[in-house]
Amino acid sequence: MKKTDELNNALNEIGDDLIRDAEDNVPALIGKKKRSWVKWVGIAAAAVVAAVAIPIGVNSIVRPKNNAASGVDAAVTTEAAAIENSGTAAPGGATFAEGDFVFTGEEKTGFSAAEIGKYYSKDGKGDTGYFDTSGGKGTYGGTTPGEVEAPGDSREDPDTNAEPGTELIDETKTEPETDTETEPETETETEPETDTETEPETEPETEPPVPEPGQLTAAAWDDNAHYLKWKELFLKNEQNETSGKFSGTYYGESGEQTFASWGLDSLNRIEVTVTFAGMPLFDALVTLTTASGERYSARTNRNGIAYVFGGNAGTLTVTSPESSEVHTVPVNGEKEVAVTFETLDDMEKTADVIELMYVVDVTGSMGDELRYLREELGDVIKQVVRANPDSRVKLALLFYRDDGDEEKFRYVEFKDVTDPADYESHYTVLTKQEAAGGGDTPEALDEALEMAVSKGWTTGSTKLLFHVFDAPAHGNSEHQSRLKSAIASAAEQGVRICPIMASGADELTEYTARSEAILTGGTFIFMTDDSGIGYSHFDPQLPDAVHEYLNLLMIRLINGYHTGTFAEPVPWNEAK
Amino acid sequence: MEDREIVSLFENRDERAIEEAKKKYSRYVRSISLGILHSDEDAEECESDAYLGAWNSIPPHHPEDLRTYLGKIVRRISIDRFRAETAEKRGGTETNLSLDELEECIPAAPGNPVEEAVEAADLGRIIDAFLRTLPENERRMFLRRYWYFDSVKEIAERFGSGESRVKTALFRTREKLKTVLQQEGIWQ
Numbered sequence: 212m213k214k215t216d217e218l219n220n221a222l223n224e225i226g227d228d229l230i231r232d233a234e235d236n237v238p239a240l241i242g243k244k245k246r247s248w249v250k251w252v253g254i255a256a257a258a259v260v261a262a263v264a265i266p267i268g269v270n271s272i273v274r275p276k277n278n279a280a281s282g283v284d285a286a287v288t289t290e291a292a293a294i295e296n297s298g299t300a301a302p303g304g305a306t307f308a309e310g311d312f313v314f315t316g317e318e319k320t321g322f323s324a325a326e327i328g329k330y331y332s333k334d335g336k337g338d339t340g341y342f343d344t345s346g347g348k349g350t351y352g353g354t355t356p357g358e359v360e361a362p363g364d365s366r367e368d369p370d371t372n373a374e375p376g377t378e379l380i381d382e383t384k385t386e387p388e389t390d391t392e393t394e395p396e397t398e399t400e401t402e403p404e405t406d407t408e409t410e411p412e413t414e415p416e417t418e419p420p421v422p423e424p425g426q427l428t429a430a431a432w433d434d435n436a437h438y439l440k441w442k443e444l445f446l447k448n449e450q451n452e453t454s455g456k457f458s459g460t461y462y463g464e465s466g467e468q469t470f471a472s473w474g475l476d477s478l479n480r481i482e483v484t485v486t487f488a489g490m491p492l493f494d495a496l497v498t499l500t501t502a503s504g505e506r507y508s509a510r511t512n513r514n515g516i517a518y519v520f521g522g523n524a525g526t527l528t529v530t531s532p533e534s535s536e537v538h539t540v541p542v543n544g545e546k547e548v549a550v551t552f553e554t555l556d557d558m559e560k561t562a563d564v565i566e567l568m569y570v571v572d573v574t575g576s577m578g579d580e581l582r583y584l585r586e587e588l589g590d591v592i593k594q595v596v597r598a599n600p601d602s603r604v605k606l607a608l609l610f611y612r613d614d615g616d617e618e619k620f621r622y623v624e625f626k627d628v629t630d631p632a633d634y635e636s637h638y639t640v641l642t643k644q645e646a647a648g649g650g651d652t653p654e655a656l657d658e659a660l661e662m663a664v665s666k667g668w669t670t671g672s673t674k675l676l677f678h679v680f681d682a683p684a685h686g687n688s689e690h691q692s693r694l695k696s697a698i699a700s701a702a703e704q705g706v707r708i709c710p711i712m713a714s715g716a717d718e719l720t721e722y723t724a725r726s727e728a729i730l731t732g733g734t735f736i737f738m739t740d741d742s743g744i745g746y747s748h749f750d751p752q753l754p755d756a757v758h759e760y761l762n763l764l765m766i767r768l769i770n771g772y773h774t775g776t777f778a779e780p781v782p783w784n785e786a787k
Numbered sequence: 788m789e790d791r792e793i794v795s796l797f798e799n800r801d802e803r804a805i806e807e808a809k810k811k812y813s814r815y816v817r818s819i820s821l822g823i824l825h826s827d828e829d830a831e832e833c834e835s836d837a838y839l840g841a842w843n844s845i846p847p848h849h850p851e852d853l854r855t856y857l858g859k860i861v862r863r864i865s866i867d868r869f870r871a872e873t874a875e876k877r878g879g880t881e882t883n884l885s886l887d888e889l890e891e892c893i894p895a896a897p898g899n900p901v902e903e904a905v906e907a908a909d910l911g912r913i914i915d916a917f918l919r920t921l922p923e924n925e926r927r928m929f930l931r932r933y934w935y936f937d938s939v940k941e942i943a944e945r946f947g948s949g950e951s952r953v954k955t956a957l958f959r960t961r962e963k964l965k966t967v968l969q970q971e972g973i974w975q
Binding site: 214216217219223224225229231236237576717748 | 925
């Protein structure tokens with residue numbers, strides 16, 4: 212027996228509960244209209260058994276099949292001619308085209324319970340459409356208001372083991388005109404009208420309650436502080452086979468691609484410490500120029516440390532906004548370099564200002580968590596302002612989606628949110644964001660970051676960009692190059708990116724997030740399943756990372772980056 | 788009728804068992820077969836064979852969950868039929884794609900030309916244990932693809948996700964399963 216067959220047979224041996232779970236608890240469809248026009252009607256078996264003659268085009272006359280005793284319906288295959296009434300309006304207004312529905316032989320025969328509302332194969336390749344008994348009306352693809360559930364799709368079925376003859380029907384359909392043998396309509400209604408018949412589509416939906424902040428959970432990880440572990444992710448073994456998870460390939464929109472194709476080289480790092488009189492010098496600009504002329508710049512953090520990438524040989528140039536000194540240091544393989552400034556001309560150039568920007572993916576896939584995230588992000592600002600009464604806290608917002616979406620970007624410029632009015636205006640914008648659009652997995656991430664780093668960041672402030680997302684950028688060279696440039700620009704300005712990886716991410720998203728963080732001296736944040744909110748969260752397999760409440764984690768990081776001293780993380784289950 | 792009553796009918800060789808099972812689970816059983824064969828005619832036949840399979844296997848079996856029991860039977864029958872019908876024209880269909888993907892989970896077995904068949908039950912236990920370690924949505928996606936033979940597009944729609952993301956998730960799960968099978972020494 213072939214191994215595939217063995218594997219397939221073994222799948223039949225797994226627990227019944229797993230099989231049931233994959234049938235009964237598959238998440239509801241997202242992004243589709245509510246099925247308010249649908250109701251459940253029990254159709255008496257006798258009525259179902261009865262043959263219903265329905266003309267479908269010239270050659271398609273309904274004819275009972277000879278096994279009417281069991282109520283079995285006619286066979287429907289992909290071999291016959293298309294029905295002729297193409298273009299007929301479906302209940303929801305959609306139409307089907309010639310070829311969308313094809314039937315066996317010349318006639319359509321009696322409908323059984325199992326057949327009404329059934330999906331038929333359009334072309335034998337899995338595409339489906341719906342055909343009902345109302346004179347050949349139908350919808351194709353199941354995305355219009357005429358949609359009904361596919362067979363076996365019982366997510367919204369109040370009873371997946373429904374009584375025989377109970378089927379989904381479209382409330383808007385008319386009864387078959389030529390039904391001469393079915394039971395009177397009153398007999399077919401076995402469920403009360405209040406069953407799943409829902410309110411009209413136009414009825415406003417009840418706004419769900421605003422969630423309290425302090426519910427989402429996440430963990431933080433600083434790859435610069437665990438640099439050897441980070442490099443292990445790119446290792447290959449002696450046979451040059453991939454062993455680290457970023458050493459090989461992934462499956463993206465263009466098929467199999469290498470992580471290396473993104474050109475986000477973080478494997479050659481020099482740690483530069485800049486001091487004045489034994490004290491760390493903040494916001495000093497460190498530029499590495501390699502022998503081949505490549506340049507990479509970064510700014511020192513509050514501990515006087517900058518990480519520059521791209522090579523381990525060349526020349527380091529170090530300047531400070533507070534000094535006229537220029538230090539030039541040749542490097543040839545050194546991993547750590549110390550630079551000491553002798554004089555400071557203007558110590559006021561570094562101000563007690565915290566500049567924060569939220570860059571948030573608001574595509575449809577973020578919908579499971581966005582409502583909570585809005586509150587968490589708003590709460591963080593409030594608490595940071597409260598914890599830093601002597602600091603100015605400035606906030607900007609950038610929301611992004613993808614090509615073709617109605618509002619691809621929305622930017623709200625920096626405002627001093629220590630002013631309650633400005634805080635309120637930002638908070639209002641933040642909490643009005645809804646998840647929508649997106650379509651495919653990659654989003655306009657690179658363009659968003661490019662825009663974000665170009666927005667009025669000021670020298671001498673603590674600059675943090677929290678990038679909340681669940682999907683990578685598009686993977687062609689243009690997007691890859693733009694992402695690389697945006698990250699480099701952030702590093703040069705001292706904007707530390709702290710990506711927050713939301714639910715539904717994958718390995719490429721993790722790679723993108725961690726690269727953003729390590730290359731800019733930021734911190735990688737990944738949301739976790741502890742909260743029970745949202746779909747499952749991709750596990751980057753960092754067992755040493757402490758799972759915290761997201762808002763407390765962000766506050767801890769902001770205060771840490773601003774003061775140079777990071778508080779210890781508090782596990783979420785010990786925080787309250 | 789309750790499952791236990793239908794099972795009782797099977798055990799008592801009462802032919803109403805098939806009728807009752809069909810009344811209750813026709814839609815589910817047919818949809819599994821249809822997902823594999825994409826032919827109503829074939830699916831109808833497989834459905835009938837599934838009830839017959841239940842008739843022949845109850846007793847000695849006494850399924851607690853008749854729906855899943857019938858589902859397993861019809862899945863096996865449908866796959867067998869699919870293989871028989873497509874033995875000489877591999878490639879192209881969604882079922883083939885799914886089976887081809889599943890093949891990626893099989894570890895290579897260098898230096899061991901004598902490959903012994905693995906007991907389905909043993910392998911089933913390993914896969915069962917593996918699936919229970921997965922996040923629930925990854926597990927469900929995997930089962931929708933390789934148990935129910937949903938297309939990637941259908942899974943994406945069900946989960947409100949992009950197809951690319953589904954593909955990535957499935958790929959990741961297959962890789963994990965492959966590692967588990969390697970660690971368990973399956974086919975090594």
